[in-house]
Amino acid sequence: MKILVLNGPNINMLGIREPGIYGGDNYRDLVRLVKQTAEEMGVEIDCLQTNYEGKLVDWIQRAYGRCDGIVINPAAYTHTSIAILDALKAVGIPAVEVHISDVSKREPFRQISYASMACEKTIMGKGIQGYAEAIRYLAEKYR
Ligand code: CA2
Numbered sequence: 001m002k003i004l005v006l007n008g009p010n011i012n013m014l015g016i017r018e019p020g021i022y023g024g025d026n027y028r029d030l031v032r033l034v035k036q037t038a039e040e041m042g043v044e045i046d047c048l049q050t051n052y053e054g055k056l057v058d059w060i061q062r063a064y065g066r067c068d069g070i071v072i073n074p075a076a077y078t079h080t081s082i083a084i085l086d087a088l089k090a091v092g093i094p095a096v097e098v099h100i101s102d103v104s105k106r107e108p109f110r111q112i113s114y115a116s117m118a119c120e121k122t123i124m125g126k127g128i129q130g131y132a133e134a135i136r137y138l139a140e141k142y143r
Pocket of ligand 1: 009010011013014015016017018022073074075076077078098099100101102103110
């Protein structure tokens, strides 16, 4: 099984500011946890981050026929991107949306998630552990 883990804008800046919202872990910790969880579950993993919406769309499209699951934190594009929603729908790969913070308790503009409309599950407010939970969910479902 191969899982693609995608991260949107500013996720690479984690740990630098706003620890009260995002916790103290940085992007390297996130990648380490993702790789460790993948190894434990016996799945192949590719963990990517970009600040560009189109790149996320390209990576989702490229997963077609190559990946069996997608874990995605579209970051701010969560709340704006119909292009990412359409790409997830187009490939039809089982996807789980992850948010480090609990977006349901934040600003009104964060209350819509387009990506969630194409995801089987949304995990939020669990810090970077949400990624581990998402990988475990997809790996167990695939078995
Ligand atoms: O909680 C999440 O995982 C988010 O997807 C993170 C995004 C935010 O736009 C979403 O609403 C929720 C932000 C990514 C990280 O942004 C930083 C902000 C300040 C300091 C470091 C990173």
